[in-house]
Amino acid sequence: MIRDDTVEGFLDSVASRTPTPGGGSVAAIAAATGAALVAMVARLTMGREGFEAVEPRMAEIEERADAERAVLLELADRDAEAFEAVMEAFALPKRSDDEKAARSMAIQAAFVGAADVPMEVARRAVELLGLALETVSTGNPDAASDGASGAAMLHAAVLCATSNVDINAASLKDAQAASALRTSAEDLRGRADELIDRARDAFRERTS
């Protein structure tokens, strides 16, 4: 499991000459890191004088971000597994026409599966990015840079995840399915771009 690797060991396996873990697993870890920063700001806001009004909301954000972090750490491994399924499908025999057809179908199904995990990561990261914006705007201003950093990690997670959706979509023969994936990815990127701009503005306002 990636979560049990050391930070250095995980980065060694990313850097190595094997296709997994790669950008897909990094997307999930980046989103989990963003979730950790969001939870940190919520914790540094709760119980602080002057922030009584936002305390119940910060408690909700803390709980939600902690739960998402656990799910995202699992998705980091699921991404690598989904990509390994693609490579296993490519390794299927292709001596007869039947075998070729079965192999081709297996490859296509594996690519659909490989696009699924990053799509889920991107969706979760966009939701968390909204919470990061909220912590920057209404949380403890001493931790505004942590909230802004959380927003940046979540935006990067969406970019990493949707790049992985797009590259898997590009391998699909079903043009309609490929186009639907690309459209969803583009929509999530658009939402993430808008939210990171708002988080950057909110950070500037809180520290100027």
Added chain:
Amino acid sequence: MIRDDTVEGFLDSVASRTPTPGGGSVAAIAAATGAALVAMVARLTMGREGFEAVEPRMAEIEERADAERAVLLELADRDAEAFEAVMEAFALPKRSDDEKAARSMAIQAAFVGAADVPMEVARRAVELLGLALETVSTGNPDAASDGASGAAMLHAAVLCATSNVDINAASLKDAQAASALRTSAEDLRGRADELIDRARDAFRERTS
């Protein structure tokens, strides 16, 4: 050392109700992750048929990205240490006027130190972002999503690091020093924004 923590353990300490590790350490880890992805694409390009012309350059990029990754992993710890020095300065005695003056000077010096590490992380991340763009444009297109993910992580690293520069600059009484830090941070962010846009365009071109 953060690099010896497990991925889960590191994220637990980020999420916890203590100011370190926070966005500053995350900036360095995000940059190290970007460097790992850049090195991965270089490795998946070298020795591949059709990419002989870029092989010497990919070897350079691999070596540079690996060296940067090691430095950035160290900077993750140095960031937390620099922030702890700020908290230690705040804890100095302030009974007499002499003590108050000494404490104030120590706090100011510690804030300068705390801005120093993220500034170095941001500078290194911007340089690496240029290499990430290069791997997306000229590297193995099968790994284009990894190069694009590397670019996204390095862009996030610049945003995280410069937010930390800005928040430390906001605590400086020396207005000229604060303004110089903010200007450098803004310049690095501008370069990073331009490079991530180019990397996103290059990725679209390579996968369409």
